[in-house]
Amino acid sequence: MSRATSPGRLLLLAGAFVLACSAGVARADFTRLSALADDGFAISAEARLLDGAEETLGSITPDRALTPASVTKVYMAAAALNRFGPQYRFTTRLKSEGDVDSESGVLNGDVWLEGGGDPGLTSENLWRLVQRLHQAGVRRINGELVISQWRFGPVACVTTDRCEARTRVDNAYSAPLSSAGVNFGSWCVNVAPAEAPGEPAHITHCDGPQALTEVDNRLTTRADGSATRISAERVTGKHGDVVRVRGQIAADAWPRDVYRGASDGAAQTADTLLAMLGRFGIPLSGPPRVTTAKPPEAAETLAAVDGKPLQELLLRTLNYSNNYMADVLALNLVETPGAELADAGAALEAYAASLPGHGEVRLASGSGLTPENRATAHGINVMLESMYHQSALFPSFVAALQSPENGVMRFIRRGPERFQRNVMLKTGTLNEPRAVRAVAGYFRTQSGRWGVFSVLVNGDRSTPYLNWSKVLEPLSGDLAEMIADR
Incomplete structure (x- = not known):
């Protein structure tokens, strides 16, 4: 037999129901992400709305300066767009003081390649340069090929990886x-199996059969269906660079390209351009050389090639987190010749300092390979907000970020559907000298409002191993709730 409920008890139940409902719709925050602090990780995080009445949705010590790793590249992209504009192209030129004999096609004088700081310069661009040189009537060069890196280079190494890479x-x-x-x-180098098991694999240069650097082939062809295991390194000795390839490749495996950093970027360009000239049958009277000097004032342009628009360079730089492209772009921000990474970092810091309310920042490179870099979640969001309000730049800027659902980096393809489809981001990773996992970007709420978020997680020698799942799983859950609640 049921017992009647008193009016007072009804009021208590009603109050409890209201409190429960209020708790159920409480503002989302970084509750899940904050659990990493219990394991000793340092966190700087902030998420807030942009359009309409600005509102902070969640934060964890947002003014704490931590290492951002490759999230640094977002600063570089913003600074470059503000400096050059989305359609800017870097130009590479062939110059000479000499005259071309119209009958013999002999150019009497040195040919200078003036590096324009194009981070996307490829063999195809050099081929077009030589093609245009040939179209200008040059059939022989009575002089030297000179590679001018007067703008910057060789840039001193400031990280362990790049210093060790010299050898x-x-x-x-x-x-x-x-x-x-x-x-x-x-x-x-392109690696392909030989015709029969037991034979050395075929290794050719990606630019064609002509050798550009020595190859030490220790790669063996195995039977169909065998495991393919390839390791490669570039070593440098008295006679230059050698690409050493080891392991095994299945006889039915597809050919594949293998990339390894050169020891000298300008010298590599000299070798590549010399090979292009050879294929056009344009000989030189002397060996190529590299210099930090400018081409002579009297030198005239014989051929030129423009690179891809900056917005396309940024898409590749950020989507693939290309460290070479990021640092070259940052070096282009320095106006004085002979720029070093510290100068590039100072240019990025000057850009950040120009943003009202940005706060503390320390940037020693454009790539984020330098562990000395420091930024705050709040400062990164200030920069992201600044780009959001620049209608002429924002489309190119946000397009260079990744959507988790369609990300080039497979490890970001996780989390709730709202996170997968409503977020554009850039990630950053370092493992030495400290573990770093960083994420920053934009989100759209369920009602269509724009927001920014930045999360920096740093470990130390005493913290456990930090993989991406430990950061992205809680972060994606927290952001998904923020997106749904607004």
Whole structure:
């Protein structure tokens, strides 16, 4: 038999119901992400709305300066767009003081390649330069090929990876920096299986059969269906760069390209351009050389090639987190010749300082490879908000970020659907000397409002291993609730 409920008890139940409902719709924040602090990780995080009445949706010590790793590239992209504009193109030129004999096609004088600081300069661009030189009637050069990197280069190494790469490297991201660099400062070889198991694999240069650098082929062809395991490194000795390839490749495997950083970016350009001249049958009377001097004032342009528009360069730089391109772009922000990474960092700091309310920042490179870089979640959001309000620049800027659902980096394809489809971001990763996982970008709420978010998580020697799932899983859940609640 049920017992009647008193009016007082009804009021208590009603009050409890209201409180429960209020708790259920409480403002989303970084509740999940904040649990990382219990493991000793330092966190700087902030998420807030932009359009309409600005509102902070969540924060964890947003003014704490931490290492941003490759999120630094977002500063570089913003500064470059503000300086040059989305359609700016870097130009590479061939110049000479000499005259071309119209009958013999002999150019009497040195030919200078003036590096224009194009971070996307490729062999295809050099091929077009030589093609245009040939179209100008040049059939022989009675002089030297001179590679001028007067704008910047060779840039001193300031990170362990790049310093070690002067003699040995097993990656492409540590490539040397130069205003006259080509192919992202890396050698490229194409690896393909031989016709029969047991034979050495076929290794050719990506630009064609002519050798651009020595190859030490220790790669063996195995039977169909075998595992393919390839390791490669570039070593440098008395006679220049050698690309050493080891391991095995299945006889039915597809050919693949392997990239390894060169030891000298401008010297690599000299070798590549010399090979292009050879294919057009244009000989020189002397060996190529590299200089930091400008081409002579009297030198005239014989051929020129424009690079991709800046907005396309940024898309590749940020989507693939290309360290070479990021640092070359940052070096282009320095007006004085002979720029070093510290000068590029100072240019980025000056840009950040121009943003009202930005606050503390320390940037020693444009790539974020330098662990000395420091930024705050609040400062990054100030920069993101500044770009959001620039209608002429924002489309190119946000397009260079990744959507988790369609991200080039597979590890970001996780989290709730709202996070996957309503966020554009840039990530940053470092493992030495400290663990760093950083994320920053934009989000759209369920009602269509724009917001910015930045999250920096830093560990130390005493914290456990930090993988991306430990950051993205809680972050995606927190952001998904923020998106849904507004």
